[in-house]
Amino acid sequence: MNVARKMVRWGQRKSPWILHFNTGACNACDIEIIAALTPRFDLERFGVLLKGTPRHCDIMACSGPVTRQIESRLVRIYEQVPEPKLVVAVGSCATSGGVFNGLYNVKGGIDQVIPVAAYIPGCPASPQAIIDGFAKLLKTLEEGK
Amino acid sequence: MTVGSAVLNILVFPGFLFLVAFGLAGEFVDRKLYARLQNRQGPPWYQPLADFLKLLGKENVIPEGADRPTFRLAPVFALAAVVASIFYIPLGSTTSVLPFEGDLIVVLYLLVIPTVAFFLGGWTSRSVFATIGAFRAITQVFAYEIPLFVALLAPALLANTWSISGIAAYYAGHPWLWLVNLLGFGVALVSLLGKLEKVPFDTPEAETEIVAGSFIEYSGRRLAFFRLAIDCEAIVGASLVAAVFLPFGLGLTPVLGILVYVAKVLLILGILALLRTLFARLRIDQMVHFCWSVVAPIAFLQILINLVVRELI
Numbered sequence: 001m002n003v004a005r006k007m008v009r010w011g012q013r014k015s016p017w018i019l020h021f022n023t024g025a026c027n028a029c030d031i032e033i034i035a036a037l038t039p040r041f042d043l044e045r046f047g048v049l050l051k052g053t054p055r056h057c058d059i060m061a062c063s064g065p066v067t068r069q070i071e072s073r074l075v076r077i078y079e080q081v082p083e084p085k086l087v088v089a090v091g092s093c094a095t096s097g098g099v100f101n102g103l104y105n106v107k108g109g110i111d112q113v114i115p116v117a118a119y120i121p122g123c124p125a126s127p128q129a130i131i132d133g134f135a136k137l138l139k140t141l142e143e144g145k
Numbered sequence: 146m147t148v149g150s151a152v153l154n155i156l157v158f159p160g161f162l163f164l165v166a167f168g169l170a171g172e173f174v175d176r177k178l179y180a181r182l183q184n185r186q187g188p189p190w191y192q193p194l195a196d197f198l199k200l201l202g203k204e205n206v207i208p209e210g211a212d213r214p215t216f217r218l219a220p221v222f223a224l225a226a227v228v229a230s231i232f233y234i235p236l237g238s239t240t241s242v243l244p245f246e247g248d249l250i251v252v253l254y255l256l257v258i259p260t261v262a263f264f265l266g267g268w269t270s271r272s273v274f275a276t277i278g279a280f281r282a283i284t285q286v287f288a289y290e291i292p293l294f295v296a297l298l299a300p301a302l303l304a305n306t307w308s309i310s311g312i313a314a315y316y317a318g319h320p321w322l323w324l325v326n327l328l329g330f331g332v333a334l335v336s337l338l339g340k341l342e343k344v345p346f347d348t349p350e351a352e353t354e355i356v357a358g359s360f361i362e363y364s365g366r367r368l369a370f371f372r373l374a375i376d377c378e379a380i381v382g383a384s385l386v387a388a389v390f391l392p393f394g395l396g397l398t399p400v401l402g403i404l405v406y407v408a409k410v411l412l413i414l415g416i417l418a419l420l421r422t423l424f425a426r427l428r429i430d431q432m433v434h435f436c437w438s439v440v441a442p443i444a445f446l447q448i449l450i451n452l453v454v455r456e457l458i
Contacts, residue, residue, distance in 0.1 A: 011198030014191065042185040044176075047192050052356035055206060055364040058199070082204035082364040 012058065012084065013141050015047040016134070019057035019081070023074050023110065024100075025064025028124035029091035033061055036127035043131065046138065054080040059117075059137075061130075065093040065100040066107040078114045086117040088137065090130060095119040154242050159231050167407075168376035169193040171414050175379070178418040193376065200369035208362045212269040219266035220363070220370035226258035227377045234384045235310045237402030239317055239395050244310035249301055252309065252385060253294060256340065259374050260286050263342075263349065266371070267359025278358025281429050282342070282349035288436035289339030289346070295444035296332035300389050303451045309388050316392035323392055325454050329447040330390040334416060335440055337382045339432070341375060343417060345424035346432055383413040 022030055037043050037050050051057045054077050066074060078087070089110040092098040097108040110116050120133035154160055172193040180187025207216055233248035235241040241248070260282055267279030301307055303325065304315035316323050339346040342358075350358030360371055387409040394405035427435065 005202075007198050008202030011195045011200075012202060014189075014195035015199040039180075039183045039185045042180070042187075044180060044188050045186045047188055047195060052352050053361045055362055056357060056360075056368065058203075080206075082206050084203070 009141075013138050016059045016086075016138065017049045017051045017057050018059045018061050018088075019051055019054055019077075021060055021062050021074070021077060023062050023064045023070045023094070024067035024106070025091060025093060029063035029094070029122075032122075032124045032127055033063060033090060033130060036130045041127045041131060043134070046131075046134065048134065054078075055082060057081055058085060059134075060085065060087045061090050062087060062110045063090045063094050065097045066110060066113050068105050068107060071107055071113055074110075074113055086137070087114055088118045088120060088133065089116045090120045090133075091125045092121055092123045095121055098123065154232070159236050159242065161228055164228055164231055164377050164380060165373065167410075168373060168380050169197065171380050171383075171410070172376045174411060174414055175418045175421075178415060179422055182419070182422040197369050197373060200364075200372070201366045203365040203368075205365035205367060206362070208270055208272065210271045211362070215265050215269045216362075217367065219262040219269075220367045220374065223259040223262035223374035224370050224377065226255045226262075227374050227381055230255035230381050231384070233309060234381065235313045235388050235395075236384060237395070237397075237399065237404075237406035239314040240310045244308055246311070247307045249297065249307050249309050249312070252381075253297065256378065256382065256385075257286065257290065259378055260340070262374075263359045263371075266363065267361075270359075270362035272362050274355040274357075275359050275361045277355050278349045278351075278361070281355075282359060284429055285339055285342075285346065285349060285432060288433040289336040289440070292332050292436060292440040292444040293336035293340070295441070296329040296336065296447060297385070297389055299329045299444070299447040299451045300326050302448065303455055309385070313388050313392055313395060317395040322454075323390060325450060326390055326447065328443055328450070330386070332440055332444045332447065333386045333390065334413070334420070335436075337386060337413075338417060338420060339436070340382055341379050341417070344421040345427045347426055348429045348432060351426055379414065379417075380410060383410040383417075386413055 020030065020033055035041065060078065060081060062074070087110060089095050093100055094110050097106060100106045101108060107113060118133055118137040120129055122129050156162060173188070173190055176192065177187040207213055230252045232242040233244065233252050264279045264283045267275040267282070300312055300316070303322070304312045306312060306315065342349050350360065360368060363371060387406065391409050394402065397405065
């Protein structure tokens, strides 16, 4: 691996910009994701910034079970994110469908539709758990897995 | 000037490398100060560099239907115009690299080019939000640009020269006369906030209303160059204001002179970060109204003061 590639990979580990996408959550996980970005928890310590557009983001933080209505939109947003990209499933519903699993209008967890890099369980996932999940994900990137 | 020293000037000092390094450091100072004022820890010192390198490695997406040449060239033009304007601004002494009579006007026009590039980039990317952002950017130009021009021309009027180096030399030779220009200094700072699209004048990229404004469709290295252009523009704008309004420590040795210059630029960046923490975003109509009914009259008052002072001395 040459030096330029190493520098870019270092940048990717140190500057994960996230896009927050609600795939049908009850809003609890969304509130906790926003809470993790507030001054009290301060995710900017790790270089995390919240971005509004998929073109600027590296990590999609998805919350909630994938409903049939949001499924095509989720794929569309995912395809708009430029490579390299990662998806983090935040909350129990996002990891497995949670209590909504098996409903006629619910497809299941995020990984039923798009590839997921990290799962953060919890109902809702607390800001501490979210920060821990992101830190562990960035650490795996460091090891080159 | 030999070819060797010209290349050195363009690529290293005060050209590309120096400006990029100082620009990234300036972004860190701004973000760290902003974080500390919000009682946060803030990003580590290498954060702007990490952002830049990461964006260089990302995929470049050009939206369907966009005007490809304009979309590609807009970030390059923005950065090139900003880097070109540093050669006419004196850093730490009373002469710039290429001083000539009238370079103040050239620099002011070069610093409009990034805003035009933001407009063209947003306009050609065919996104509705980007188009709104582009229109707001160009509307904002008409609000802050004239107070900025008038505020910077008032010291020139007193110094009786249109060259930034000449202005710096005049005020270095007449200590305490800079106190006359304090109103203009305030106007220039407010206009600089508008030029850099920072809060309270960040309507063109208001992320809570129009997502990211003109830059919404940009990704990868083109976004990296736009961000770098804004960082460098902050440094060039602060250097211009420092050269015209803060003429201290200009007769020192080169190294000490550069240190004083860096301190002045950091002071101005600090004031801008403080203002951006203090205020909330204005609507575009409030911004235009504020600039025309408050800032512009103060700038014209500065011209009047300088005309009177010029008759007295």
